[in-house]
Amino acid sequence: MQLTLVIITVVSALSWLGLKFYKAFFGKETKCEGCAFSKTAVPAKK
Amino acid sequence: MDKTFHKIALVGNPNTGKTSVFNRLTGLNQHVGNFPGVTVDRKTGKMKAGDRLIDLVDLPGTYSIYPRSRDEKVVYDILTDKKNPDHPDALMVVVDASNLERNLLLFTQVYDLQIPVMLILNMSDMAFRAGKKFDHAAFAKRFPGVPVVETNARIGSGMKRISEVVASGFSTEEFVPVIPDASLKGLEDRAGQDEETTRRFDFIRELVARLVTVEAGTGQSTKVSRLDKLFVHPVFGYLIFGTVLLLLFQLIFSFASYPMDMIDSVFGRLSEWTQEAMPAGVFTDLISQGIIPGLGGVIIFIPQIALLFFCLGILEETGYMARVVFIMDRLMRPFGLNGKSVVPLMSSAACAIPGVMATRTISSWKERMITIMVAPLMSCSARIPVYTLLIALVIPQKTVLGFLNLQGLVLFALYALGLISALLVALVMKWIIRSEGQSVLMLELPEFRKPRWGNVFISLLEKVRIFIFDAGKVILAVSIVLWALASYGPGDRMEQAVSRVEQPIAGNDISESEYDERVASAKLENSYIGILGKTIEPVIRPLGYDWKIGISLITSFAAREVFVGSMATIYSVHYDGEDDAGLLTRMRQEKFADGRPVYTLASGLSLMVFYVYAMQCMATLAIVKRETHSWKWPLVQILYMGVMAYIASFIVFKIFS
Numbered sequence: 001m002q003l004t005l006v007i008i009t010v011v012s013a014l015s016w017l018g019l020k021f022y023k024a025f026f027g028k029e030t031k032c033e034g035c036a037f038s039k040t041a042v043p044a045k046k
Numbered sequence: 047m048d049k050t051f052h053k054i055a056l057v058g059n060p061n062t063g064k065t066s067v068f069n070r071l072t073g074l075n076q077h078v079g080n081f082p083g084v085t086v087d088r089k090t091g092k093m094k095a096g097d098r099l100i101d102l103v104d105l106p107g108t109y110s111i112y113p114r115s116r117d118e119k120v121v122y123d124i125l126t127d128k129k130n131p132d133h134p135d136a137l138m139v140v141v142d143a144s145n146l147e148r149n150l151l152l153f154t155q156v157y158d159l160q161i162p163v164m165l166i167l168n169m170s171d172m173a174f175r176a177g178k179k180f181d182h183a184a185f186a187k188r189f190p191g192v193p194v195v196e197t198n199a200r201i202g203s204g205m206k207r208i209s210e211v212v213a214s215g216f217s218t219e220e221f222v223p224v225i226p227d228a229s230l231k232g233l234e235d236r237a238g239q240d241e242e243t244t245r246r247f248d249f250i251r252e253l254v255a256r257l258v259t260v261e262a263g264t265g266q267s268t269k270v271s272r273l274d275k276l277f278v279h280p281v282f283g284y285l286i287f288g289t290v291l292l293l294l295f296q297l298i299f300s301f302a303s304y305p306m307d308m309i310d311s312v313f314g315r316l317s318e319w320t321q322e323a324m325p326a327g328v329f330t331d332l333i334s335q336g337i338i339p340g341l342g343g344v345i346i347f348i349p350q351i352a353l354l355f356f357c358l359g360i361l362e363e364t365g366y367m368a369r370v371v372f373i374m375d376r377l378m379r380p381f382g383l384n385g386k387s388v389v390p391l392m393s394s395a396a397c398a399i400p401g402v403m404a405t406r407t408i409s410s411w412k413e414r415m416i417t418i419m420v421a422p423l424m425s426c427s428a429r430i431p432v433y434t435l436l437i438a439l440v441i442p443q444k445t446v447l448g449f450l451n452l453q454g455l456v457l458f459a460l461y462a463l464g465l466i467s468a469l470l471v472a473l474v475m476k477w478i479i480r481s482e483g484q485s486v487l488m489l490e491l492p493e494f495r496k497p498r499w500g501n502v503f504i505s506l507l508e509k510v511r512i513f514i515f516d517a518g519k520v521i522l523a524v525s526i527v528l529w530a531l532a533s534y535g536p537g538d539r540m541e542q543a544v545s546r547v548e549q550p551i552a553g554n555d556i557s558e559s560e561y562d563e564r565v566a567s568a569k570l571e572n573s574y575i576g577i578l579g580k581t582i583e584p585v586i587r588p589l590g591y592d593w594k595i596g597i598s599l600i601t602s603f604a605a606r607e608v609f610v611g612s613m614a615t616i617y618s619v620h621y622d623g624e625d626d627a628g629l630l631t632r633m634r635q636e637k638f639a640d641g642r643p644v645y646t647l648a649s650g651l652s653l654m655v656f657y658v659y660a661m662q663c664m665a666t667l668a669i670v671k672r673e674t675h676s677w678k679w680p681l682v683q684i685l686y687m688g689v690m691a692y693i694a695s696f697i698v699f700k701i702f703s
Binding site for chain 1: 325327328329330332519520522523524526527530604664665667668671
C-alpha cells in the first residue's frame with residue numbers, strides 16, 4: 001500500500017514538472033513560478 | 047452626432063496614474079491579454095456609465111503619439127487607424143495635474159485626430175499641495191466640448207464624475223484644431239514629427255500660462271529639490287544608495303536569524319514526529335525525508351524574503367526608488383547601457399522575468415538584446431535563499447569595523463558583484479554587437495511622501511504568497527523526485543554495497559553509529575542520484591564541491607532556490623545523526639571521505655560566486671526564447687554565464703583554499 005502511494009506521488013511530481021517544462025518553452029502562456037517574484041507573461045499571438 | 051460610446055480608450059504619459067484610474071473604473075471587471083501581433087499587455091475592462099456597461103481599454107503609456115518603442119507604436123496604430131479593432135469611440139487622456147506642460151503634448155495630438163476626448167486631471171491633490179489652480183473656464187473656451195474631470199485615483203475621488211460624463215456623452219462638434227495646417231506625420235518622418243512637436247510645445251507653454259495659476263508660499267518644492275540634490279548627487283547619491291542597501295542587508299541577517307532558527311528546528315522535529323507516529327514504510331519515509339525537509343527548505347526563508355520586500359516596499363512608496371533609477375542611469379551610461387535599459391535591469395534585481403519583458407520598451411534591437419543578455423546577472427530574489435544558506439554556513443557571525451555585520455556585508459558584496467558583472471559584460475557585448483543610436487530615459491521624479499502602509503503590506507503578502515505557492519510547488523515536486531532517486535538504485539547494487547560495509551565486531555574499532563553512517567553513505571552513493579552525482583563529480587571537484595552539491599546544482603536549473611530544497615532532501619535521506627537536527631547542522635557536519643569538511647570558506651564562497659553567474663533559471667530561459675523568437679539567444683546566455691560561473695568559482699576556490 002505504502003509503495004503504491006509512493007509510486008503515485010513520484011509519478012505525479014514527475015509529470016507535473018515535465019508539463020511545466022513543456023509549457024514554459026512550447027506552451028502558449030508562461031508564468032514565472034520558479035522565483036519569489038512572479039509576473040504573468042503573455043506571448044505574441046501568431 | 048451619436049454621443050453613445052461603446053468603446054473608450056485610456057491614454058496618457060507613463061506614471062500619471064492611468065492604470066490606477068483604469069482599475070478604479072473597472073474594479074475587478076478586467077482582463078489582461080495582448081494586442082494582436084505584438085507582445086504588449088492589453089488590459090480591457092468594463093466600466094459602468096449610467097445603466098450601461100462600456101468597454102474600456104488601457105493603452106500603453108506614451109509621451110507622444112509618435113512612437114519610439116513597440117508598445118508606443120500600439121497607441122499610434124490604434125488611434126490613427128479607424129479600421130483597427132481596438133480603435134475607440136472616445137478617449138480619456140489622463141494627465142498629471144501637477145505637470146501639465148509635459149503631459150498636454152499627447153492631449154493636443156489626440157485632440158487633433160478629432161476623436162471625442164475627455165481630459166482627466168489626475169493627482170489633483172499634488173497639484174493642490176503645490177498651490178496650482180486649473181482655470182476650467184479658460185480651458186472650456188479653448189477646447190469647447192472637451193470635458194475635464196479632476197481626480198485622485200489613489201483614493202478614488204472623481205471616478206463617479208467620470209462615469210456621469212461618459213453616460214451623458216461628449217463630442218468633437220466644436221472642434222478647433224491646435225495646429226490648423228498639421229497633418230499626421232508618417233512614422234519615418236522624424237524631422238516633420240520634431241517640427242510639429244516644437245510647435246505644439248510653443249502652444250502648450252502659452253496655454254499652461256493661461257490655465258494654471260500658482261499660489262506662492264507652498265514651500266514643499268524647495269524642500270523636495272534640496273533632498274533631490276542630495277539623493278541624485280553624483281557622489282552622495284551613490285553613497286546614500288550604498289548605505290541604504292548595506293543597512294538593508296544588515297537588517298536581514300540581524301532580525302531574520304531568530305525566526306529562521308525556530309522554523310529550522312520545528313521542521314526537524316516534525317520530520318522526527320512523522321517518522322515515529324506513522325506506520326513504518328516507504329511512504330512514511332517519503333513524507334519524513336522528502337516532503338517535510340523540502341517544504342522546510344522553502345518556509346525557512348520567509349522571514350528574510352518578507353523583511354527584504356518590506357524594506358523595498360517602503361523605499362518604493364516614499365519615492366526613493368525613482369531616484370535610484372535616475373542615478374543608476376548615470377552609472378550605466380559609460381558601460382553602454384543607457385536610457386531604457388535601466389528599468390529592466392533594476393526590475394531584474396527582483397526577478398529577471400519581468401526585467402526581460404520590460405525590455406520591450408527599448409526601440410533599438412541591439413540595445414534590447416544586450417539588456418536581455420545581462421539582465422539575469424543582476425542578483426534576483428531567488429538567489430537570496432541560496433546566498434543566505436551558504437553565508438550562514440561558512441561566514442562567521444561577527445562584527446567588523448565596530449558596527450557592520452560580516453554576513454550582511456558578504457550579501458551586499460554578492461549583489462554588488464552581480465551589478466558590476468552585468469555592467470562589464472554589457473561593455474564587452476556593446477563592443478561585439480555594435481548598436482545604432484542610443485535611447486533616452488525619460489523619468490519623472492515623484493514627490494517624496496509617507497509610505498502607504500496598506501500598499502507595503504499588500505505587496506509584502508503577495509511576494510510571500512508567491513514564494514510559498516509558486517516557488518514552493520517546484521521545490522516540493524523536485525524534492526519528491528530527488529527522494530525517490532536517492533532511495534532506490536539499479537538492481538541490487540545498494541544491497542551489495544551495504545553488505546560490503548565492515549560490521550562492528552570485536553577486533554575492530556567501528557562503533558554502531560559509525561557503522562550506521564557508513565551504511566547510509568553506501569546506500570546513497572549507490573542510489574540513482576548517487577550514481578549520477580559520482581559521474582559528474584570530476585567536473586565540479588576543482589571548484590571544491592562534492593557530488594551532493596553537484597546534484598543540487600543540476601536540480602536548481604529548474605530555479606535557483608530549488609538548491610536549498612534539494613540539499614535538505616539529500617541530507618535528510620543520508621543523515622544519521624540526531625533526527626531533529628536542522629539543515630545547517632547537517633551540512634556543517636558533512637565531510638569528504640578523507641575527513642575534511644565539505645563546507646569551508648573556500649568552497650562556500652566558490653558556490654556563492656557560482657550562483658552569482660550561472661544561468662540557473664528555466665523560466666528566464668523560456669522567456670528569453672519567447673522574447674527573441676529564437677533558441678540562439680538563450681543558448682548563448684546559458685553558455686557564457688556557465689563558463690563565467692565555472693571560471694570565477696574555480697579562481698575563488700583556489701584563492702581561499
